[in-house]
Amino acid sequence: MEIYRVILCSYVFSWIYILSGLPLTLSYRTTKVFNFAHPVFITYGAYVAIIANEVLGKRINLVTAVLLAFVVGGLVSLITHLLVFRPLSYQRVSSNTYMVASMGLWFIYQYILYIACQILTRKYGANFLSYPTIEYEDVKLVQDALRIGNIPQYIITASLIGVTISIALYILFNKTVLGIALRGTADNVTLAAVSGIPTDRLINLTWFLVGGITALSGVIWVNFSGSTTPDVGLNIVVDNFAAAFIGGLYSLPITAVASIVLALIENTLLAVLNYYFGVQPTIRLAIVFGIVFAILVARPPAGAAGGLPYRFIKRVSKK
């Protein structure tokens, strides 16, 4: 069994789940919208890198890809909020309505991407519906300069993006006035507004950050996966939501830890099952779901993901 490979995969998947799970928790905390369209941002991030790669003649830099993906992901997210979620919030609809609307958006974005892929495939001749791994030019230069060519490039890309974003988020939320205002808005919008914080603008900013950061996990994905399809987000969504739920849709540190643990368990179990029982990797989803299910039954989640009354019943009946 290739322990080396399992560790590498777990490492990369950890960063991908962290970069997509943290924004999900952040968006729920701030706006109380459970966004089923969230995985679309991952896919869009990946496809921005792919399209830029084709346009630039297969010579793309990591910096370019990151900037483009961040801006496009952020804009898609912001537009979604302005056109759909904000009008809905003015009407004070139930949380179910938000979920259904986000599901509708998911399908709109997903199939628009399919259409775009078909058109681009005809134009550029490359197969956009299953695109091979992208190599970043500037990362290659750094690798050559530091003589670390034997380390897979995706490890460096994931570390660079992941560590930078984590530090940036930590500084933003703990050391800046803007971050404190963002946290204030997330905890209680009315109180924040009364304190003179421009909550509307900060919610817009949160959505932009959510889309932008999530899109970066797509930039890592295209550097790692041998075949990127428009279903990338769909394949990551279960782990993504699971990590956010384990964090109770509230705690960013627990979400990050949950992402790492999920990535580790999932990759180890897949390797073990494949090595000893010849199980196909397509069963990955069932494994993740098994883990989630076990957690659900053993310890129903607290916070926003939990159903308070039923846990209350349990406690009463035990007495």
Added chain:
Amino acid sequence: MIDVIGFLINWLIYFAIYSMLAITLNLESGIGGITNFGKVAFFGLGAYIGALMNTYMLLAISGVDVSKAPPYTAEGVIALTRISISNPALVLGIFILSILVSFTVTGIFGYLLTYPIIRVGAGFVGFTLLSIGEVLRAIYINTEFVGGTYGMLGIPQPFMWINNTLLSNICYLLLSISILALIYIISHRILYSPLGRTLRSIRDDDIVALCLGKDVPKIKSKIFFLTSGLSGVAGTLYASYVSSVNPQMFVMLVTFNVWAMIIIGGSESPVGAVVGALILTLVERLLSLTASFYEYLPFTSDYLRPVIIGLIMTIVLVKYPRGLFPMKPPKITKSIVKDLEGKIS
């Protein structure tokens, strides 16, 4: 020349099957407050149960060695066609049995699922059920005796022995419409019964319902058993009509379509669900009928449909959050007023 009668029958059968899904989704989500984003899981399970019973059981009873000619091979399909034309009573009997088994098994599956899901919040319920659909699909793909990726073909339609395609399709349409009518009546009865009122109170505020002494988890489990079972029946009808099942049929898009139906129609009333199903199945059938006209497009027209339906759904949600045909409050008749006055005095 377009075959108008054939088109109408085809559309109405699709309408009946999707209406069943929409009415049950309306009952569990619009009225019961369970955000079921995994409708396709129960629909698909019902279809696979129907497919398995109508093929394996039929072959086994007719004395065909299933291990030599399994239904997903050409020999199996030929044997199935022969039997379904020559032995109508057996085919019909197994079909009715498959509907009953499908209702029970899918219902129990839904009931068991409520054990974990009633303990968590709405977001997690939606996500868990959505994943269940995808997990079941992964299982179908990796299971050989249900045909794996290619699925199963040659599932006999119960009226295939009638030597006229039009007549056998009309019979199937009548059967589907009668099952739809039955489901509509059940749904209507529940809606205006004490159970329906309790369900609506749970949807609006489950803590209040709990404090008023309603056993919320039990009521949700009950309603989920019924709606899951009925979705399974719709699945069995679908499998027999299209005479094939494969994992690609039961993707999340199906759930999304059913949600779009109840959103457009109005997510509280069964009438809204039926109207939503009528509109969307007509749009879908017309688009598939005219697919050949889209050849000049630089992309497959299949991708355009979800975008159009998604746009309609989102616009309706933003403009009319209660749907185009929202449920009216129950009429207060003179007898109710008199009754109340009597109680007050």
